[in-house]
Amino acid sequence: MQIGIDLGTTSILLYVKGKGIVGREASVAAIETATGDVLAIGNEVYQMVGRNPDSLEIIHPMRDGVISDFSIIYAMIEHYVKKICGKRLLKPSVFICTPASVTELERSAILELAIAAGAGRACLVDEPLAAALGAGMDLSLTAGQLVADIGGGTTDVAVFTMGSITIARSGKVAGNALEDAITRYLRRERNVLVGRLTAEEIKKQIGCAQLRHPELGIPVRGQSYISRMPVKLEVTSTEAYLAMREHLREIAELIRGVLEETPPEMAGDIFEQGITLTGGGAQLQGLSQMLKDATGLETRVAPNPAFCVAHGLGILMDKPELLRENNYAFRTDDDIGEFERNRNL
Ligand SMILES: Nc1ncnc2c1ncn2[C@@H]1O[C@H](COP(=O)(O)OP(=O)(O)OP(=O)(O)O)[C@@H](O)[C@H]1O
Ligand SMILES: [Mg+2]
Incomplete structure (x- = not known):
């Protein structure tokens, strides 16, 4: 077995x-x-x-x-x-x-x-x-390919050629960090404390890597930072975006850093093939478009990214x-x- x-x-x-x-x-x-x-x-x-x-x-x-x-x-x-x-x-x-x-x-x-x-x-x-294989990439190719796995704890970016990893970089900005950013934002801007599960719900339901038009909102329960009483409030997609924006930029920077380190021939291959995203965090609304804008490369989310x-x-x-x-x-x-x-x- x-x-x-x-x-x-x-x-x-x-x-x-x-x-x-x-x-x-x-x-x-x-x-x-x-x-x-x-x-x-x-x-x-x-x-x-x-x-x-x-x-x-x-x-x-x-x-x-x-x-x-x-x-x-x-x-x-x-x-x-x-x-x-x-x-x-x-x-x-x-x-x-x-x-x-x-x-x-x-x-x-x-x-x-x-x-x-x-x-x-x-x-x-x-x-x-494993992420690249699960995303359906053919790693036996001589051409360089890039995968970014955006999980809960880490974002792992790797370039492959001929079946093996050539460059791998890992950063601690991923799903958990985005949730922490939402929690901090709500405490600072709305004087409300929210729990970890609530922050994750906000991220998944209305979170976005680019501003949403029209703006979305969801009702959320939390605790007043001042009176410590339970409160209900509406959180908008714009707020979630503003909270996460800096961290999302760091994810883009990690990928750009790997591209800068990639030897020119392989960088050319990646330019042709684009970037593949895996991991649960790749499902954040607008992330692939935001990374495309930041890198100038086609960016696709693998099917069922959390299972890759x-x-x-x-x-x-x-x-x-x-x-x-x-x-x-x-x-x-x-x-x-x-x-x-x-x-x-
Ligand atoms: N729709 C969604 N939008 C944004 N984030 C999402 C969505 N669905 C899941 N996630 C996030 O994906 C992350 C989990 O992804 P995954 O299961 O790939 O991580 P992991 O493998 O446990 O972590 P790591 O690889 O870092 O050790 C969580 O932070 C979760 O909140
Ligand atoms: Mg993982």
């Missing part, structure tokens, strides 16, 4: 070879504050965000695309592998996708904990590679030669035993 896990900052996608995507779960866990025991994981915890009693702590084990709590990641992988494999005796091969910004040490640690959590062998894949990475892991399962070409290798329990022995020498 082969399982793919897209370990994202906001969501975890599960892919099973032969079945496709079998689950999409929020990257959160609830732990008992007193004992540290994990009580619940994933979607059932999501609605508790900002509403949890003191006895429960809500943990986001990935922050800004970096793993901040390995024990929760371990609990999550173990839970999902068990759920997918049931009582099967043969341990699965697990492909795990991590943001490109994860360090070598963290990568080793993730592999170790995936094996401890029940994988027979585990292989780590960089997010931009998981689909890309599925493609890698079917094309093991791509793993070799990108120097990805499976690690097994034995390798890790050897690694541990060498470390202890």
Whole structure:
């Protein structure tokens, strides 16, 4: 059995070879504050965000695309592998996708904990590679291609040629940062505090990377910053745009920076092919047009952008030669035993 896990900052996608995507779960866990025991994981915890009693702590084990709590990641992988494999005796091969910004040490640690959590062998894949494959890009081409994955914690931009990543840059401006910007704006300009889930609703429903005509508005609940009383207010698309504008510019700058670093031949290829956007954040209204204006390049959003990475892991399962070409290798329990022995020498 082969399982793919897209370990994202906001969501975890599960892919099973032969079945496709079998689950999409929020990257959160609830732990008992007193004992540290994990009580619940994933979607059932999501609605508790900002509403949890003191006895429960809500943990986001990935922050800004970096793993901040390995024990929760371990609990999550173990839970999902068990759920997918049931009582099967043969341990699965697990492909795990991590943001490109994860360090070598963290990568080793993730592999170790995936094996401890029940994988027979585990292989780590960089997010931009999986995203590009899942977006339907043909990476075997000699021509350079550019993909930008705008997730919750990070925006990963990469240029590919002949199946491998040539340039990869990662920035911390993505979905979460846009929500924080909306929260800050409403506190500053409207004297209202709103929770994280509300900020996300504003972003998804009326948020935009270019001004909307006509302007849209939605009713929102929050808390007065002054009296601390609950309040209702209407937030407009213009306000959401103004709140996010600076961060959106930073995303455009990240892409422009990668284009500037790209050697001329490949830059010419990208000029022909345009830019492909993946990740949930690519769904922000007007983003592709805004990036097109900022870079002068055709920009398209991949179909089902939030699922590209998981689909890309599925493609890698079917094309093991791509793993070799990108120097990805499976690690097994034995390798890790050897690694541990060498470390202890
Ligand atoms: N319609 C929408 N408009 C704007 N943003 C959206 C929309 N739908 C989802 N998002 C945002 O997409 C982000 C999640 O995308 P995705 O699932 O690709 O992230 P992730 O893989 O968990 O994060 P990362 O890759 O950074 O670790 C969230 O910030 C979410 O609010
Ligand atoms: Mg992601």
